[in-house]
Amino acid sequence: MNTQHLKALFFPLIGIASVIGLWTLLSQTVAPDLPSPVRSWEESKRYIVDPFFKEGEMNQGIGRLAYYSLVRVAKGYALALLLGTPIGFLLGLSRSFTQAFDPLIQILRPISPLAWLPLGLILFQRSEPAALFTIAICAMWPTVINTAVGVRNINPDYLNVGRVLRLSRWQMLRKIIVPATLPYLFTGYRLSLGIAWLVIVAAEMLTGAAGVGGFLWQEYNSLVYSHIILAIITIGLVGYLLDRLMGLAEARFQRA
Protein backbone atom coordinates (compact mmCIF):
# COMPACT_ATOMS: atom_id res chain seq x y z
CA MET A 1 0.00 0.00 0.00
CA ASN A 2 1.52 3.31 -1.05
CA THR A 3 1.18 6.68 0.62
CA GLN A 4 -1.69 7.72 -1.64
CA HIS A 5 -3.77 4.81 -0.40
CA LEU A 6 -2.82 5.52 3.19
CA LYS A 7 -3.87 9.12 2.80
CA ALA A 8 -7.16 8.10 1.20
CA LEU A 9 -7.86 5.96 4.23
CA PHE A 10 -6.36 8.16 6.89
CA PHE A 11 -7.80 11.57 6.07
CA PRO A 12 -11.48 10.53 6.15
CA LEU A 13 -10.79 8.94 9.55
CA ILE A 14 -9.42 12.26 10.79
CA GLY A 15 -12.61 13.95 9.55
CA ILE A 16 -14.86 11.48 11.34
CA ALA A 17 -12.76 11.59 14.52
CA SER A 18 -12.90 15.37 14.69
CA VAL A 19 -16.68 15.42 14.28
CA ILE A 20 -17.05 12.82 17.04
CA GLY A 21 -14.72 14.94 19.19
CA LEU A 22 -16.80 18.06 18.61
CA TRP A 23 -19.99 16.10 19.29
CA THR A 24 -18.58 14.83 22.63
CA LEU A 25 -17.50 18.34 23.53
CA LEU A 26 -20.92 19.82 22.75
CA SER A 27 -22.76 17.15 24.70
CA GLN A 28 -20.60 17.80 27.75
CA THR A 29 -20.76 21.60 27.63
CA VAL A 30 -23.40 23.72 25.92
CA ALA A 31 -25.92 20.99 24.96
CA PRO A 32 -26.46 18.70 27.93
CA ASP A 33 -29.53 17.16 26.29
CA LEU A 34 -27.46 15.93 23.36
CA PRO A 35 -26.42 12.33 24.08
CA SER A 36 -22.69 11.68 23.81
CA PRO A 37 -21.40 9.40 21.04
CA VAL A 38 -20.90 6.54 23.50
CA ARG A 39 -24.38 6.85 24.94
CA SER A 40 -25.90 7.14 21.46
CA TRP A 41 -24.15 3.94 20.41
CA GLU A 42 -25.27 2.05 23.50
CA GLU A 43 -28.88 3.11 23.16
CA SER A 44 -28.96 2.45 19.40
CA LYS A 45 -26.96 -0.77 19.41
CA ARG A 46 -29.98 -3.06 19.31
CA TYR A 47 -31.47 -1.26 16.29
CA ILE A 48 -28.25 -1.73 14.33
CA VAL A 49 -27.19 -5.21 15.44
CA ASP A 50 -30.67 -6.63 14.91
CA PRO A 51 -31.86 -4.28 12.13
CA PHE A 52 -35.08 -6.13 11.27
CA PHE A 53 -36.76 -6.72 14.64
CA LYS A 54 -40.29 -5.51 15.10
CA GLU A 55 -41.94 -4.59 18.42
CA GLY A 56 -44.89 -2.46 17.46
CA GLU A 57 -45.46 0.12 14.78
CA MET A 58 -42.66 2.53 15.65
CA ASN A 59 -40.26 0.36 17.58
CA GLN A 60 -38.51 -1.53 14.81
CA GLY A 61 -34.93 -2.24 13.68
CA ILE A 62 -33.35 0.54 11.62
CA GLY A 63 -33.06 -1.73 8.59
CA ARG A 64 -36.80 -2.40 8.60
CA LEU A 65 -37.58 1.32 9.03
CA ALA A 66 -35.23 2.23 6.20
CA TYR A 67 -36.92 -0.40 4.05
CA TYR A 68 -40.35 1.16 4.65
CA SER A 69 -38.96 4.55 3.71
CA LEU A 70 -37.27 3.17 0.61
CA VAL A 71 -40.48 1.55 -0.61
CA ARG A 72 -42.30 4.82 -0.10
CA VAL A 73 -39.57 6.74 -1.92
CA ALA A 74 -39.60 4.21 -4.76
CA LYS A 75 -43.31 4.77 -5.30
CA GLY A 76 -43.10 8.55 -5.14
CA TYR A 77 -39.97 8.59 -7.29
CA ALA A 78 -41.57 6.37 -9.94
CA LEU A 79 -44.48 8.79 -10.03
CA ALA A 80 -42.05 11.71 -10.37
CA LEU A 81 -40.34 10.09 -13.37
CA LEU A 82 -43.64 9.14 -14.99
CA LEU A 83 -44.82 12.73 -14.73
CA GLY A 84 -41.51 14.53 -15.16
CA THR A 85 -40.13 12.76 -18.23
CA PRO A 86 -42.98 13.53 -20.62
CA ILE A 87 -43.30 17.08 -19.31
CA GLY A 88 -39.56 17.52 -19.91
CA PHE A 89 -39.82 16.24 -23.48
CA LEU A 90 -42.80 18.50 -24.17
CA LEU A 91 -40.90 21.49 -22.80
CA GLY A 92 -37.87 20.65 -24.93
CA LEU A 93 -39.82 19.99 -28.11
CA SER A 94 -42.58 22.57 -28.11
CA ARG A 95 -42.02 26.25 -27.95
CA SER A 96 -45.68 26.98 -27.22
CA PHE A 97 -45.74 24.43 -24.40
CA THR A 98 -42.66 26.12 -22.94
CA GLN A 99 -44.28 29.53 -23.18
CA ALA A 100 -47.43 28.22 -21.53
CA PHE A 101 -45.92 26.26 -18.67
CA ASP A 102 -42.37 27.36 -18.06
CA PRO A 103 -43.31 30.35 -15.83
CA LEU A 104 -45.57 28.09 -13.79
CA ILE A 105 -42.82 25.50 -13.38
CA GLN A 106 -40.37 28.15 -12.24
CA ILE A 107 -42.85 29.14 -9.52
CA LEU A 108 -43.75 25.61 -8.45
CA ARG A 109 -40.14 24.43 -8.34
CA PRO A 110 -38.92 26.17 -5.18
CA ILE A 111 -41.95 25.19 -3.06
CA SER A 112 -40.96 23.16 -0.01
CA PRO A 113 -42.35 19.67 0.65
CA LEU A 114 -43.66 21.04 3.95
CA ALA A 115 -45.96 23.27 1.94
CA TRP A 116 -47.11 20.57 -0.46
CA LEU A 117 -47.97 17.97 2.15
CA PRO A 118 -51.00 19.71 3.68
CA LEU A 119 -52.34 20.23 0.16
CA GLY A 120 -51.83 16.53 -0.50
CA LEU A 121 -53.75 15.68 2.67
CA ILE A 122 -56.62 17.87 1.55
CA LEU A 123 -56.59 16.34 -1.91
CA PHE A 124 -56.29 12.67 -0.93
CA GLN A 125 -57.68 12.60 2.66
CA ARG A 126 -55.19 9.89 3.65
CA SER A 127 -51.56 10.28 4.63
CA GLU A 128 -49.97 7.67 2.37
CA PRO A 129 -51.08 9.08 -1.01
CA ALA A 130 -50.39 12.57 0.32
CA ALA A 131 -46.80 11.55 1.06
CA LEU A 132 -46.38 10.04 -2.42
CA PHE A 133 -47.87 13.16 -3.99
CA THR A 134 -45.43 15.33 -2.07
CA ILE A 135 -42.42 13.22 -3.04
CA ALA A 136 -43.46 13.16 -6.69
CA ILE A 137 -44.18 16.85 -7.02
CA CYS A 138 -40.97 17.88 -5.28
CA ALA A 139 -38.70 15.34 -6.94
CA MET A 140 -39.82 15.70 -10.54
CA TRP A 141 -38.33 19.12 -11.29
CA PRO A 142 -34.72 18.06 -11.95
CA THR A 143 -36.05 15.41 -14.35
CA VAL A 144 -38.27 17.97 -16.07
CA ILE A 145 -35.54 20.58 -16.41
CA ASN A 146 -32.74 18.21 -17.42
CA THR A 147 -34.86 16.46 -20.02
CA ALA A 148 -35.90 19.78 -21.51
CA VAL A 149 -32.29 21.00 -21.62
CA GLY A 150 -31.18 17.68 -23.11
CA VAL A 151 -33.75 17.86 -25.88
CA ARG A 152 -32.82 21.45 -26.67
CA ASN A 153 -29.13 20.52 -26.82
CA ILE A 154 -29.45 17.67 -29.28
CA ASN A 155 -26.81 18.01 -31.96
CA PRO A 156 -28.72 19.59 -34.88
CA ASP A 157 -26.88 17.24 -37.24
CA TYR A 158 -28.69 14.27 -35.72
CA LEU A 159 -31.99 16.00 -36.33
CA ASN A 160 -30.90 16.79 -39.89
CA VAL A 161 -30.17 13.10 -40.42
CA GLY A 162 -33.73 12.40 -39.33
CA ARG A 163 -35.05 15.08 -41.66
CA VAL A 164 -33.13 13.75 -44.65
CA LEU A 165 -34.45 10.28 -43.85
CA ARG A 166 -37.91 11.83 -43.58
CA LEU A 167 -38.60 9.99 -40.33
CA SER A 168 -42.10 10.23 -38.92
CA ARG A 169 -42.55 12.20 -35.68
CA TRP A 170 -42.77 8.99 -33.71
CA GLN A 171 -39.64 7.51 -35.30
CA MET A 172 -37.80 10.78 -34.84
CA LEU A 173 -38.62 10.60 -31.13
CA ARG A 174 -37.80 6.93 -30.73
CA LYS A 175 -34.70 6.70 -32.93
CA ILE A 176 -33.10 10.10 -32.41
CA ILE A 177 -34.55 12.42 -29.78
CA VAL A 178 -34.88 9.98 -26.87
CA PRO A 179 -31.48 8.27 -27.31
CA ALA A 180 -29.77 11.63 -27.77
CA THR A 181 -31.35 12.91 -24.56
CA LEU A 182 -30.57 9.85 -22.41
CA PRO A 183 -27.42 11.23 -20.73
CA TYR A 184 -29.29 14.35 -19.61
CA LEU A 185 -32.28 12.26 -18.64
CA PHE A 186 -30.20 10.14 -16.31
CA THR A 187 -28.60 13.15 -14.67
CA GLY A 188 -32.12 14.39 -14.03
CA TYR A 189 -33.14 11.01 -12.63
CA ARG A 190 -30.21 11.00 -10.25
CA LEU A 191 -30.91 14.49 -8.94
CA SER A 192 -34.60 13.61 -8.61
CA LEU A 193 -33.79 10.56 -6.52
CA GLY A 194 -31.71 12.69 -4.18
CA ILE A 195 -34.62 15.06 -3.68
CA ALA A 196 -37.13 12.21 -3.26
CA TRP A 197 -35.03 10.87 -0.41
CA LEU A 198 -34.76 14.33 1.09
CA VAL A 199 -38.53 14.75 1.01
CA ILE A 200 -39.31 11.37 2.60
CA VAL A 201 -38.21 12.53 6.02
CA ALA A 202 -40.40 15.60 5.96
CA ALA A 203 -43.34 13.60 4.62
CA GLU A 204 -43.02 10.89 7.29
CA MET A 205 -42.52 13.40 10.08
CA LEU A 206 -45.75 15.15 9.20
CA THR A 207 -47.83 12.05 8.46
CA GLY A 208 -46.40 9.89 11.24
CA ALA A 209 -45.92 6.98 8.87
CA ALA A 210 -43.59 4.14 9.86
CA GLY A 211 -40.15 4.80 8.40
CA VAL A 212 -36.88 6.49 9.23
CA GLY A 213 -38.45 9.96 9.23
CA GLY A 214 -41.46 8.91 11.29
CA PHE A 215 -39.17 7.15 13.73
CA LEU A 216 -37.01 10.24 14.09
CA TRP A 217 -39.98 12.46 14.91
CA GLN A 218 -41.51 9.94 17.29
CA GLU A 219 -38.24 9.47 19.20
CA TYR A 220 -37.91 13.23 19.49
CA ASN A 221 -41.37 13.37 21.03
CA SER A 222 -40.48 10.48 23.35
CA LEU A 223 -37.25 12.24 24.37
CA VAL A 224 -35.02 9.38 23.13
CA TYR A 225 -32.51 11.74 21.53
CA SER A 226 -29.87 9.16 20.72
CA HIS A 227 -32.28 7.59 18.22
CA ILE A 228 -32.53 10.90 16.41
CA ILE A 229 -28.83 10.66 15.74
CA LEU A 230 -29.23 7.04 14.66
CA ALA A 231 -31.96 8.10 12.22
CA ILE A 232 -29.93 11.01 10.87
CA ILE A 233 -26.90 8.83 10.19
CA THR A 234 -29.10 6.21 8.53
CA ILE A 235 -30.72 8.82 6.29
CA GLY A 236 -27.31 10.09 5.27
CA LEU A 237 -25.89 6.66 4.52
CA VAL A 238 -28.89 5.49 2.53
CA GLY A 239 -28.95 8.74 0.57
CA TYR A 240 -25.27 8.36 -0.22
CA LEU A 241 -25.73 4.77 -1.39
CA LEU A 242 -28.66 5.73 -3.60
CA ASP A 243 -26.64 8.49 -5.21
CA ARG A 244 -23.73 6.16 -5.87
CA LEU A 245 -26.01 3.57 -7.44
CA MET A 246 -27.59 6.15 -9.72
CA GLY A 247 -24.14 7.48 -10.53
CA LEU A 248 -23.12 4.05 -11.78
CA ALA A 249 -26.27 3.76 -13.87
CA GLU A 250 -25.71 7.23 -15.23
CA ALA A 251 -22.10 6.50 -16.20
CA ARG A 252 -23.32 3.68 -18.40
CA PHE A 253 -25.36 6.13 -20.46
CA GLN A 254 -22.85 8.95 -20.58
CA ARG A 255 -20.30 7.09 -22.64
CA ALA A 256 -22.00 7.80 -25.94
Place this chain on the structure above:
Amino acid sequence: MTTSSQPLPAPQPLDARLQTLDARPFLLELRGVEKGYAGRPQPTLTRINLRIPQGQFAAVIGCSGAGKTTLISLIAGLLTPDRGEIFFAGAPLRAPGPERAVVFQNYSLLPWMTVLENISLAVAAASPQLGRRSVREHARSFIDLVRLTPAADKRPRELSGGMRQRVALARALAMEPRMLLLDEPLSALDALTRAALQDELARIWGEMKTTVIMVTNDIDEAILLADCVYPLTRGPGATLGQPIAVPLLRPRVRTRLSRVPAYQRVHREIVTFLSEHATHFTHGEARFAGPGQALSKNGAVSSAPALEPGPLVAVAEKAAL
Protein backbone atom coordinates in the same frame (compact mmCIF):
# COMPACT_ATOMS: atom_id res chain seq x y z
CA MET B 1 -33.32 19.89 -71.25
CA THR B 2 -34.88 22.30 -68.81
CA THR B 3 -34.56 25.89 -69.84
CA SER B 4 -34.24 28.65 -67.32
CA SER B 5 -36.83 31.41 -67.41
CA GLN B 6 -34.30 33.79 -65.92
CA PRO B 7 -31.20 34.35 -68.05
CA LEU B 8 -27.99 33.01 -66.61
CA PRO B 9 -24.95 35.30 -66.43
CA ALA B 10 -23.56 36.20 -69.81
CA PRO B 11 -22.53 32.96 -71.47
CA GLN B 12 -18.88 32.50 -72.14
CA PRO B 13 -17.12 30.09 -74.43
CA LEU B 14 -16.37 27.78 -71.52
CA ASP B 15 -20.04 27.53 -70.58
CA ALA B 16 -20.99 26.86 -74.17
CA ARG B 17 -18.41 24.12 -74.28
CA LEU B 18 -19.97 22.54 -71.22
CA GLN B 19 -23.43 22.58 -72.71
CA THR B 20 -22.28 20.79 -75.81
CA LEU B 21 -20.30 18.25 -73.88
CA ASP B 22 -23.21 17.53 -71.60
CA ALA B 23 -26.49 17.18 -73.38
CA ARG B 24 -28.11 15.28 -70.50
CA PRO B 25 -31.15 16.83 -68.76
CA PHE B 26 -30.63 18.84 -65.60
CA LEU B 27 -31.48 17.01 -62.41
CA LEU B 28 -31.03 20.07 -60.24
CA GLU B 29 -31.42 23.72 -60.98
CA LEU B 30 -30.93 26.75 -58.74
CA ARG B 31 -32.19 30.07 -60.04
CA GLY B 32 -31.10 33.30 -58.43
CA VAL B 33 -30.91 31.74 -55.00
CA GLU B 34 -30.02 33.94 -52.06
CA LYS B 35 -29.61 32.90 -48.44
CA GLY B 36 -28.63 34.91 -45.41
CA TYR B 37 -28.73 34.41 -41.68
CA ALA B 38 -30.42 36.58 -39.09
CA GLY B 39 -28.07 39.11 -37.56
CA ARG B 40 -25.68 39.27 -40.50
CA PRO B 41 -25.71 42.35 -42.70
CA GLN B 42 -24.91 40.53 -45.95
CA PRO B 43 -26.40 37.32 -47.28
CA THR B 44 -24.05 34.35 -47.18
CA LEU B 45 -24.92 33.32 -50.72
CA THR B 46 -26.33 35.53 -53.41
CA ARG B 47 -27.35 35.22 -57.09
CA ILE B 48 -26.63 31.50 -57.12
CA ASN B 49 -27.39 29.96 -60.50
CA LEU B 50 -26.49 26.33 -60.83
CA ARG B 51 -27.56 23.56 -63.16
CA ILE B 52 -26.42 20.04 -62.56
CA PRO B 53 -27.02 17.50 -65.35
CA GLN B 54 -28.17 13.99 -64.53
CA GLY B 55 -25.23 11.72 -63.74
CA GLN B 56 -22.64 14.46 -63.28
CA PHE B 57 -20.03 14.49 -60.54
CA ALA B 58 -20.01 18.16 -59.67
CA ALA B 59 -17.54 19.80 -57.33
CA VAL B 60 -18.28 23.16 -55.75
CA ILE B 61 -15.01 24.67 -54.66
CA GLY B 62 -14.52 27.62 -52.37
CA CYS B 63 -12.59 28.91 -49.42
CA SER B 64 -13.64 28.02 -45.93
CA GLY B 65 -16.44 30.29 -44.83
CA ALA B 66 -17.59 30.93 -48.39
CA GLY B 67 -20.96 29.35 -47.72
CA LYS B 68 -20.36 25.87 -49.10
CA THR B 69 -22.25 24.13 -46.31
CA THR B 70 -25.11 26.62 -46.73
CA LEU B 71 -25.28 25.71 -50.41
CA ILE B 72 -25.38 21.98 -49.69
CA SER B 73 -28.02 22.52 -46.99
CA LEU B 74 -30.15 24.47 -49.47
CA ILE B 75 -29.89 21.70 -52.06
CA ALA B 76 -30.63 19.11 -49.38
CA GLY B 77 -33.75 21.06 -48.43
CA LEU B 78 -32.56 21.55 -44.86
CA LEU B 79 -32.60 25.30 -45.46
CA THR B 80 -35.03 27.31 -47.56
CA PRO B 81 -33.72 30.12 -49.77
CA ASP B 82 -34.62 33.71 -48.94
CA ARG B 83 -34.92 34.41 -52.66
CA GLY B 84 -34.86 32.40 -55.86
CA GLU B 85 -35.97 28.90 -56.61
CA ILE B 86 -34.59 25.40 -56.49
CA PHE B 87 -35.88 22.67 -58.78
CA PHE B 88 -35.15 19.02 -58.36
CA ALA B 89 -36.10 16.69 -61.19
CA GLY B 90 -38.27 19.45 -62.61
CA ALA B 91 -40.30 20.05 -59.45
CA PRO B 92 -39.81 22.81 -56.88
CA LEU B 93 -37.76 21.58 -53.97
CA ARG B 94 -39.58 21.98 -50.66
CA ALA B 95 -38.24 19.59 -48.02
CA PRO B 96 -35.37 17.22 -47.37
CA GLY B 97 -35.78 13.63 -48.43
CA PRO B 98 -33.86 10.41 -48.93
CA GLU B 99 -33.72 10.96 -52.71
CA ARG B 100 -31.07 13.57 -51.92
CA ALA B 101 -28.79 11.83 -49.44
CA VAL B 102 -26.32 13.97 -47.54
CA VAL B 103 -22.90 13.00 -46.23
CA PHE B 104 -22.37 15.58 -43.51
CA GLN B 105 -19.02 17.20 -42.81
CA ASN B 106 -18.76 15.69 -39.34
CA TYR B 107 -20.21 12.29 -40.32
CA SER B 108 -23.29 12.71 -38.08
CA LEU B 109 -23.53 9.03 -37.33
CA LEU B 110 -25.86 8.27 -34.47
CA PRO B 111 -23.49 7.28 -31.65
CA TRP B 112 -26.00 5.03 -29.90
CA MET B 113 -26.32 2.77 -32.91
CA THR B 114 -23.91 0.30 -34.47
CA VAL B 115 -22.70 0.71 -38.03
CA LEU B 116 -25.28 -1.78 -39.22
CA GLU B 117 -28.07 -0.07 -37.27
CA ASN B 118 -27.10 3.36 -38.59
CA ILE B 119 -27.25 2.13 -42.15
CA SER B 120 -30.35 0.00 -41.59
CA LEU B 121 -32.19 3.05 -40.28
CA ALA B 122 -31.45 4.83 -43.54
CA VAL B 123 -32.42 1.82 -45.65
CA ALA B 124 -35.69 1.35 -43.77
CA ALA B 125 -36.52 5.03 -44.11
CA ALA B 126 -35.71 5.20 -47.81
CA SER B 127 -37.39 1.90 -48.72
CA PRO B 128 -40.32 1.45 -46.32
CA GLN B 129 -41.63 -1.51 -48.33
CA LEU B 130 -38.65 -3.68 -47.36
CA GLY B 131 -39.03 -6.25 -44.60
CA ARG B 132 -36.76 -6.32 -41.59
CA ARG B 133 -34.54 -9.03 -43.01
CA SER B 134 -34.13 -7.42 -46.42
CA VAL B 135 -33.29 -4.11 -44.75
CA ARG B 136 -30.39 -5.78 -42.94
CA GLU B 137 -29.23 -7.57 -46.09
CA HIS B 138 -29.36 -4.37 -48.09
CA ALA B 139 -27.49 -2.50 -45.36
CA ARG B 140 -24.84 -5.21 -45.22
CA SER B 141 -24.25 -5.03 -48.95
CA PHE B 142 -23.43 -1.33 -48.61
CA ILE B 143 -21.14 -2.00 -45.66
CA ASP B 144 -19.35 -4.46 -47.93
CA LEU B 145 -19.22 -1.83 -50.66
CA VAL B 146 -17.22 0.56 -48.47
CA ARG B 147 -15.17 -2.39 -47.20
CA LEU B 148 -16.22 -2.19 -43.56
CA THR B 149 -17.65 -5.68 -43.20
CA PRO B 150 -15.66 -6.51 -40.04
CA ALA B 151 -16.83 -3.30 -38.34
CA ALA B 152 -20.56 -3.82 -38.94
CA ASP B 153 -21.39 -4.33 -35.28
CA LYS B 154 -19.14 -1.60 -33.90
CA ARG B 155 -20.31 1.76 -32.67
CA PRO B 156 -19.05 4.96 -34.32
CA ARG B 157 -16.81 5.90 -31.39
CA GLU B 158 -14.85 2.68 -31.86
CA LEU B 159 -13.96 3.66 -35.44
CA SER B 160 -11.30 5.93 -36.88
CA GLY B 161 -12.26 9.12 -38.73
CA GLY B 162 -11.77 7.49 -42.10
CA MET B 163 -13.90 4.52 -41.14
CA ARG B 164 -16.64 6.79 -39.82
CA GLN B 165 -16.68 8.67 -43.08
CA ARG B 166 -17.00 5.37 -44.96
CA VAL B 167 -20.01 4.53 -42.81
CA ALA B 168 -21.52 7.94 -43.53
CA LEU B 169 -20.95 7.35 -47.23
CA ALA B 170 -22.45 3.86 -47.04
CA ARG B 171 -25.46 5.26 -45.20
CA ALA B 172 -26.03 7.85 -47.92
CA LEU B 173 -25.53 5.35 -50.74
CA ALA B 174 -27.80 2.81 -49.06
CA MET B 175 -30.72 5.22 -49.50
CA GLU B 176 -30.14 4.74 -53.24
CA PRO B 177 -30.53 8.47 -53.75
CA ARG B 178 -30.99 10.21 -57.05
CA MET B 179 -28.44 12.73 -55.91
CA LEU B 180 -25.62 12.42 -53.43
CA LEU B 181 -24.60 15.56 -51.54
CA LEU B 182 -21.14 15.54 -50.00
CA ASP B 183 -20.33 18.35 -47.58
CA GLU B 184 -16.53 18.50 -47.40
CA PRO B 185 -16.66 14.80 -46.70
CA LEU B 186 -12.94 14.29 -46.34
CA SER B 187 -11.79 17.57 -44.84
CA ALA B 188 -11.41 16.22 -41.31
CA LEU B 189 -9.14 13.39 -42.36
CA ASP B 190 -5.36 13.15 -42.54
CA ALA B 191 -3.74 13.34 -45.98
CA LEU B 192 -3.19 9.60 -46.43
CA THR B 193 -6.69 8.57 -45.36
CA ARG B 194 -8.04 11.37 -47.45
CA ALA B 195 -6.26 10.12 -50.57
CA ALA B 196 -7.42 6.56 -49.94
CA LEU B 197 -11.01 7.69 -49.54
CA GLN B 198 -10.84 9.84 -52.66
CA ASP B 199 -9.87 6.75 -54.63
CA GLU B 200 -12.64 4.82 -52.91
CA LEU B 201 -15.15 7.52 -53.79
CA ALA B 202 -13.98 7.46 -57.42
CA ARG B 203 -14.34 3.68 -57.52
CA ILE B 204 -17.81 3.68 -55.96
CA TRP B 205 -19.00 6.50 -58.18
CA GLY B 206 -17.71 4.55 -61.17
CA GLU B 207 -19.98 1.69 -60.11
CA MET B 208 -23.08 3.71 -59.22
CA LYS B 209 -23.00 6.72 -61.51
CA THR B 210 -25.27 8.68 -59.18
CA THR B 211 -25.39 12.42 -59.63
CA VAL B 212 -23.03 13.88 -57.04
CA ILE B 213 -22.49 17.36 -55.69
CA MET B 214 -19.43 17.61 -53.53
CA VAL B 215 -18.29 20.79 -51.86
CA THR B 216 -14.63 20.98 -51.03
CA ASN B 217 -11.78 23.42 -50.52
CA ASP B 218 -9.24 21.07 -52.06
CA ILE B 219 -8.51 21.78 -55.72
CA ASP B 220 -6.76 18.47 -56.36
CA GLU B 221 -9.66 16.58 -54.85
CA ALA B 222 -12.10 18.46 -57.07
CA ILE B 223 -10.12 17.76 -60.24
CA LEU B 224 -9.49 14.14 -59.33
CA LEU B 225 -13.15 13.37 -58.80
CA ALA B 226 -15.33 15.82 -60.67
CA ASP B 227 -16.62 16.16 -64.21
CA CYS B 228 -17.12 19.83 -63.66
CA VAL B 229 -15.95 22.32 -61.05
CA TYR B 230 -18.17 25.19 -59.90
CA PRO B 231 -16.04 27.83 -58.18
CA LEU B 232 -17.56 29.89 -55.38
CA THR B 233 -16.36 33.42 -54.68
CA ARG B 234 -15.27 34.46 -51.26
CA GLY B 235 -18.17 35.20 -48.87
CA PRO B 236 -20.09 36.95 -47.52
CA GLY B 237 -22.29 37.46 -50.54
CA ALA B 238 -20.59 34.57 -52.30
CA THR B 239 -21.76 33.58 -55.74
CA LEU B 240 -20.81 30.98 -58.30
CA GLY B 241 -18.44 31.71 -61.16
CA GLN B 242 -18.43 30.08 -64.56
CA PRO B 243 -18.24 26.29 -64.39
CA ILE B 244 -14.91 24.77 -65.30
CA ALA B 245 -15.10 21.44 -67.10
CA VAL B 246 -12.59 18.75 -66.20
CA PRO B 247 -11.83 17.02 -69.49
CA LEU B 248 -9.91 14.10 -68.07
CA LEU B 249 -10.70 10.48 -68.73
CA ARG B 250 -11.38 7.99 -65.97
CA PRO B 251 -10.00 6.21 -64.14
CA ARG B 252 -7.81 9.12 -63.19
CA VAL B 253 -4.53 8.13 -61.69
CA ARG B 254 -3.51 10.47 -58.92
CA THR B 255 0.23 10.03 -59.43
CA ARG B 256 0.17 10.77 -63.16
CA LEU B 257 -2.48 13.45 -63.08
CA SER B 258 -0.26 16.39 -62.26
CA ARG B 259 1.77 15.93 -65.43
CA VAL B 260 -1.22 16.07 -67.76
CA PRO B 261 -1.57 19.48 -69.45
CA ALA B 262 -5.36 19.50 -69.15
CA TYR B 263 -5.05 18.94 -65.43
CA GLN B 264 -2.56 21.76 -65.13
CA ARG B 265 -4.79 24.12 -67.03
CA VAL B 266 -7.91 23.31 -65.02
CA HIS B 267 -5.90 23.68 -61.86
CA ARG B 268 -4.62 27.05 -63.01
CA GLU B 269 -8.10 28.20 -63.95
CA ILE B 270 -9.44 27.34 -60.51
CA VAL B 271 -6.53 28.92 -58.67
CA THR B 272 -6.84 32.06 -60.76
CA PHE B 273 -10.56 32.30 -60.12
CA LEU B 274 -10.20 31.77 -56.41
CA SER B 275 -7.34 34.24 -56.08
CA GLU B 276 -9.12 36.89 -58.13
CA HIS B 277 -12.22 36.54 -56.03
CA ALA B 278 -10.49 36.31 -52.70
CA THR B 279 -10.02 39.85 -51.52
CA HIS B 280 -8.62 38.90 -48.16
CA PHE B 281 -6.61 35.76 -48.50
CA THR B 282 -4.86 34.61 -45.38
CA HIS B 283 -1.71 32.57 -44.97
CA GLY B 284 -3.68 29.61 -43.77
CA GLU B 285 -5.26 29.11 -47.13
CA ALA B 286 -2.06 28.70 -49.07
CA ARG B 287 -3.28 25.21 -49.89
CA PHE B 288 -4.82 26.64 -53.03
CA ALA B 289 -1.38 26.86 -54.49
CA GLY B 290 -0.78 23.98 -56.81
CA PRO B 291 2.41 22.13 -57.66
CA GLY B 292 5.17 24.62 -58.46
CA GLN B 293 2.99 27.57 -57.59
CA ALA B 294 2.82 29.67 -54.52
CA LEU B 295 0.35 32.23 -53.40
CA SER B 296 1.90 35.55 -52.57
CA LYS B 297 0.61 37.46 -49.59
CA ASN B 298 -1.85 39.53 -51.58
CA GLY B 299 -3.39 36.39 -52.95
CA ALA B 300 -2.00 36.60 -56.48
CA VAL B 301 -0.58 33.45 -57.98
CA SER B 302 3.04 33.95 -58.84
CA SER B 303 4.50 32.34 -61.93
CA ALA B 304 1.06 31.61 -63.30
CA PRO B 305 1.13 32.20 -67.04
CA ALA B 306 -1.82 33.73 -68.80
CA LEU B 307 -4.64 31.35 -69.45
CA GLU B 308 -4.73 29.99 -72.92
CA PRO B 309 -8.34 29.48 -73.83
CA GLY B 310 -9.19 26.64 -76.13
CA PRO B 311 -12.11 24.30 -75.86
CA LEU B 312 -10.79 22.23 -78.72
CA VAL B 313 -7.49 21.65 -77.00
CA ALA B 314 -9.32 20.52 -73.89
CA VAL B 315 -11.41 18.03 -75.79
CA ALA B 316 -8.40 16.71 -77.60
CA GLU B 317 -6.62 16.11 -74.34
CA LYS B 318 -9.32 13.79 -73.15
CA ALA B 319 -7.33 11.06 -74.78
CA ALA B 320 -4.24 11.96 -72.85
CA LEU B 321 -4.79 9.72 -69.84
